[in-house]
Amino acid sequence: MADLRSNFIGIKSPNPFWLASAPPTDKEYNVRRAYEAGWGGVVWKTLGSEGPPVVNVNGPRYGVIHGADRRVLGINNIELITDRPLEVNLREIKSVKRDYPDRALIISLMVPCDEDSWRDILHRIEDTAADGVELNFGCPHGMAERGMGSAVGQVPEYIEMVTRWVKKHSRMPCIVKLTPNITDVRKPAEAAKRGGADAVSLINTINSITSVDLDLFAPQPTIDGKGSHGGYCGPAVKPIALNMVAEIARSAETRGLPISGIGGVTTWRDAAEFMALGAGNVQVCTAAMTYGFKVVQEMISGLSDYLDRHGMELSDLVGRAVPNVRDWQDLNLNYVTKAVIDQDACISCGRCYAACEDTSHQAIAMKPGRVFEVIEEECVACNLCVDVCPVENCITMRELDIGEIDKRTGIPRGEYANWTTHPNNPMARAAE
Amino acid sequence: MSQARLSPGVVPGRLTPDALAANFRDVAPPLDRHEAQVAADRCYFCHDAPCITACPTSIDSPLFIRQIATGTPDAAARTILDANILGGMCARVCPTENLCEGACVRETAEGKPVQIGALQRYATDGLMAKGVHPFTRAAATGRRVAVVGAGPAGLACAHRLAMKGHDVVIFEAREKPGGLNEYGIASYKAVDDFAQAEVDWLLKIGGIEIRHGQRLGDTLTLDALRAEYDAVFLGMGLGGVNALRAEGEDRQHVLDAVSFIRDLRQSRDLTTLPVGRDVVVIGGGMTAVDAAVQARLLGAENVTIVYRRGQDRMSASRHEQDHATASGVRIICNAAPVAVHGNGAVTEIEFAYTEDGPSGLVLTEQRFRLRADQVFRAIGQRLDGAPEGLALEGGKIAVEGPGRTSIPGVWAGGDCALGGDDLTVTAVAEGRDAAEDIDARLAGRAIDSAA
Numbered sequence: 001m002a003d004l005r006s007n008f009i010g011i012k013s014p015n016p017f018w019l020a021s022a023p024p025t026d027k028e029y030n031v032r033r034a035y036e037a038g039w040g041g042v043v044w045k046t047l048g049s050e051g052p053p054v055v056n057v058n059g060p061r062y063g064v065i066h067g068a069d070r071r072v073l074g075i076n077n078i079e080l081i082t083d084r085p086l087e088v089n090l091r092e093i094k095s096v097k098r099d100y101p102d103r104a105l106i107i108s109l110m111v112p113c114d115e116d117s118w119r120d121i122l123h124r125i126e127d128t129a130a131d132g133v134e135l136n137f138g139c140p141h142g143m144a145e146r147g148m149g150s151a152v153g154q155v156p157e158y159i160e161m162v163t164r165w166v167k168k169h170s171r172m173p174c175i176v177k178l179t180p181n182i183t184d185v186r187k188p189a190e191a192a193k194r195g196g197a198d199a200v201s202l203i204n205t206i207n208s209i210t211s212v213d214l215d216l217f218a219p220q221p222t223i224d225g226k227g228s229h230g231g232y233c234g235p236a237v238k239p240i241a242l243n244m245v246a247e248i249a250r251s252a253e254t255r256g257l258p259i260s261g262i263g264g265v266t267t268w269r270d271a272a273e274f275m276a277l278g279a280g281n282v283q284v285c286t287a288a289m290t291y292g293f294k295v296v297q298e299m300i301s302g303l304s305d306y307l308d309r310h311g312m313e314l315s316d317l318v319g320r321a322v323p324n325v326r327d328w329q330d331l332n333l334n335y336v337t338k339a340v341i342d343q344d345a346c347i348s349c350g351r352c353y354a355a356c357e358d359t360s361h362q363a364i365a366m367k368p369g370r371v372f373e374v375i376e377e378e379c380v381a382c383n384l385c386v387d388v389c390p391v392e393n394c395i396t397m398r399e400l401d402i403g404e405i406d407k408r409t410g411i412p413r414g415e416y417a418n419w420t421t422h423p424n425n426p427m428a429r430a431a432e
Numbered sequence: 433m434s435q436a437r438l439s440p441g442v443v444p445g446r447l448t449p450d451a452l453a454a455n456f457r458d459v460a461p462p463l464d465r466h467e468a469q470v471a472a473d474r475c476y477f478c479h480d481a482p483c484i485t486a487c488p489t490s491i492d493s494p495l496f497i498r499q500i501a502t503g504t505p506d507a508a509a510r511t512i513l514d515a516n517i518l519g520g521m522c523a524r525v526c527p528t529e530n531l532c533e534g535a536c537v538r539e540t541a542e543g544k545p546v547q548i549g550a551l552q553r554y555a556t557d558g559l560m561a562k563g564v565h566p567f568t569r570a571a572a573t574g575r576r577v578a579v580v581g582a583g584p585a586g587l588a589c590a591h592r593l594a595m596k597g598h599d600v601v602i603f604e605a606r607e608k609p610g611g612l613n614e615y616g617i618a619s620y621k622a623v624d625d626f627a628q629a630e631v632d633w634l635l636k637i638g639g640i641e642i643r644h645g646q647r648l649g650d651t652l653t654l655d656a657l658r659a660e661y662d663a664v665f666l667g668m669g670l671g672g673v674n675a676l677r678a679e680g681e682d683r684q685h686v687l688d689a690v691s692f693i694r695d696l697r698q699s700r701d702l703t704t705l706p707v708g709r710d711v712v713v714i715g716g717g718m719t720a721v722d723a724a725v726q727a728r729l730l731g732a733e734n735v736t737i738v739y740r741r742g743q744d745r746m747s748a749s750r751h752e753q754d755h756a757t758a759s760g761v762r763i764i765c766n767a768a769p770v771a772v773h774g775n776g777a778v779t780e781i782e783f784a785y786t787e788d789g790p791s792g793l794v795l796t797e798q799r800f801r802l803r804a805d806q807v808f809r810a811i812g813q814r815l816d817g818a819p820e821g822l823a824l825e826g827g828k829i830a831v832e833g834p835g836r837t838s839i840p841g842v843w844a845g846g847d848c849a850l851g852g853d854d855l856t857v858t859a860v861a862e863g864r865d866a867a868e869d870i871d872a873r874l875a876g877r878a879i880d881s882a883a
Binding site for chain 1 (some may be wrong): 466468469474476477478479480481482537538540541839
């Protein structure tokens with residue numbers, strides 16, 4: 001059993017799986033159950049300023065995208081920050097942290113964009129014994145209309161300014177949670193770093209309308225015939241989140257800035273992927289909301305088994321794939337592969353044929369008896385056939401040896417060469 | 433337990449009304465919406481899908497399954513019914529494991545095909561339950577077509593002709609329409625009087641009149657029909673039952689399986705229907721299985737199917753055979769009846785083991801006897817009373833292409849015509865295709881007369 005103990009910017013937890021700031025972490029009852037189930041840490045649902053708490057809608061807060069068998073692929077929500085009084089949350093945080101000193105407990109914060117508000121809230125949370133704060137610059141709905149959440153996160157100057165205030169008025173480790181609702185995630189990350197953030201966490205939810213009620217002609221979730229865009233999360237957003245994490249991990253300006261990875265983490269494998277792309281730990285919400293807190297047990301055993309299989313420490317995994325995330329122009333244009341269909345595994349559904357014939361390069365032949373064969377002369381190795389084939393490993397890509405003729409081009413496979421030196425590139429540099 | 437449970441002889445009321453009701457429930461209860469959704473999600477939407485090719489009516493299963501998956505089961509039903517107007521019954525009685533589901537690539541991959549039949553039933557039941565008939569008639573052509581037999585072939589033919597704007601009169605010998613759907617299929621496959629409900633729904637197209645008590649050869653002649661109508665379609669099925677050719681075959685309680693199945697289907701009170709304690713069914717097809725299983729369900733203690741060839745030659749599908757054995761029916765293969773024993777009524781039936789060699793089936797000297805107080809013949813049916821002048825082949829009406837007989841203006845399809853597997857779905861395909869051909873022919877003649 002691999003050692004999964006995690007130290008993220010000095011915050012220790014028995015494993016790198018934290019619950020993200022969200023409905024599951026809104027109160028003591030839930031957080032205690034989460035810790036009992038095995039979660040390494042919790043980011044308490046976002047606290048606001050002292051005074052009358054925010055209110056939530058009293059109709060549906062969530063919209064959903066289902067896959068086969070009503071599998072939850074994505075959820076969006078229009079819930080705001082905690083709607084419980086500040087004092088109640090603070091009392092509960094203190095109580096939980098006292099009973100679970102070995103677990104990470106981070107407090108998420110969102111207050112108006114002025115120094116006094118931030119100083120006040122930081123002062124209020126001082127004696128909770130919480131391990132750190134996470135600045136919610138990501139929430140894209142409701143609070144953003146009031147100049148908070150993603151309204152801050154979309155302006156790098158604000159991020160830098162507020163982060164600076166937080167570092168000035170608190171000694172707690174500070175994580176800045178970023179919104180994906182921007183064009184280049186590196187800019188807010190750089191701003192957080194300039195402001196003195198100890199880490200960034202991403203992604204917060206994505207602006208979204210999950211569906212439209214075609215009888216009411218209203219977006220869902222629908223409140224009395226109307227809807228508002230909500231924040232999208234869950235497995236569907238993972239590819240977007242992975243890319244944003246990798247962009248920050250590999251950028252010269254932000255390299256080395258600790259990252260807490262968020263966005264559709266559902267299994268140990270998702271977590272490992274985020275960590276390989278540079279996340280020091282991960283935060284989870286939708287998987288817990290779909291399956292309950294127990295899912296963490298599979299994440300723990302799965303990640304542990306994986307590390308054992310590869311003889312790695314947890315720290316060996318973090319960032320291990322980052323050097324392989326490159327610009328397109330760095331890719332080897334002399335890497336040539338061809339699709340190969342395993343006739344014994346083929347079940348003759350013809351999906352590869354339909355995909356290739358209708359939408360790609362007409363590189364698969366349908367022969368009598370529903371036998372499907374690759375035409376190497378046409379195959380550009382796009383991989384679409386592999387992607388649509390319902391049988392795992394039935395279609396694979398064979399790499400040509402150096403010197404082997406590519407039947408499509410008639411040219412022998414050469415050594416590594418990329419676009420920067422390609423003759424078709426007007427900006428090509430002479431090969432050195 | 434009922435008093436009559438173990439009474440020897442052929443007696444009614446072996447089981448209580450409750451037990452009978454339970455035994456004759458829907459053998460394959462319909463999918464609910466969620467089950468259908470899950471089942472539909474398994475379809476790979478194959479290119480040039482093997483399930484379409486395997487369906488005698490070429491139902492576009494990937495399309496209708498996708499329509500179910502996307503929440504439009506009524507559109508799915510239209511896809512089905514467009515190819516097969518009796519898609520509701522076919523969903524219940526088709527040997528799908530030999531047809532669409534047998535060809536499904538998930539059968540190849542996992543041994544678990546997409547439940548095409550059950551999904552078809554889900555879609556068609558839904559539309560029919562709404563009382564919606566999704567087809568309308570083309571402008572009236574003034575042409576009239578006679579259809580003989582209101583079975584699957586005749587109904588499919590009549591419906592397609594009505595759609596094309598022709599007027600159709602169906603001549604049916606029996607009291608009810610439906611043919612084998614009504615009279616020849618196990619009760620538990622088509623509960624709640626489904627066959628009649630389906631015919632009523634089919635007739636909503638309009639332009640189809642059914643005249644009952646009209647048997648070809650009695651007062652009705654092909655010549656008269658040809659004289660009165662613009663075209664004639666023969667779909668009267670097979671009225672005769674093959675003989676056992678075993679000594680003592682005429683003893684009491686030696687019956688045709690089709691009669692037993694018919695009586696059972698028509699019975700309003702199963703407690704009044706007599707059945708033997710020891711029942712033997714001779715044959716290897718669906719009729720044999722339907723008779724044997726229903727005899728068990730009525731309370732027969734020992735039911736045995738005896739088939740003269742090897743199990744691999746049985747025309748009942750493997751699924752049907754398994755259903756029989758799971759119902760407590762014993763299947764004996766490679767044995768043929770040689771004598772029916774008894775004094776008045778049958779008490780025993782004697783078999784010879786057979787060997788299937790290059791020169792055909794040979795009876796061996798090895799014999800055995802089975803106790804039997806009721807014997808059902810299910811060794812095939814034959815065409816009775818084919819109209820004179822009609823070319824026959826192999827005992828059936830010879831046809832060319834889409835059901836064209838040797839007589840111009842006369843088409844045939846279904847079990848009475850040569851070709852096909854004598855399945856409901858084959859009959860539907862033949863009736864439909866003959867209708868298309870008749871329509872083309874009539875349209876051509878209309879052009880001629882205008883010129």
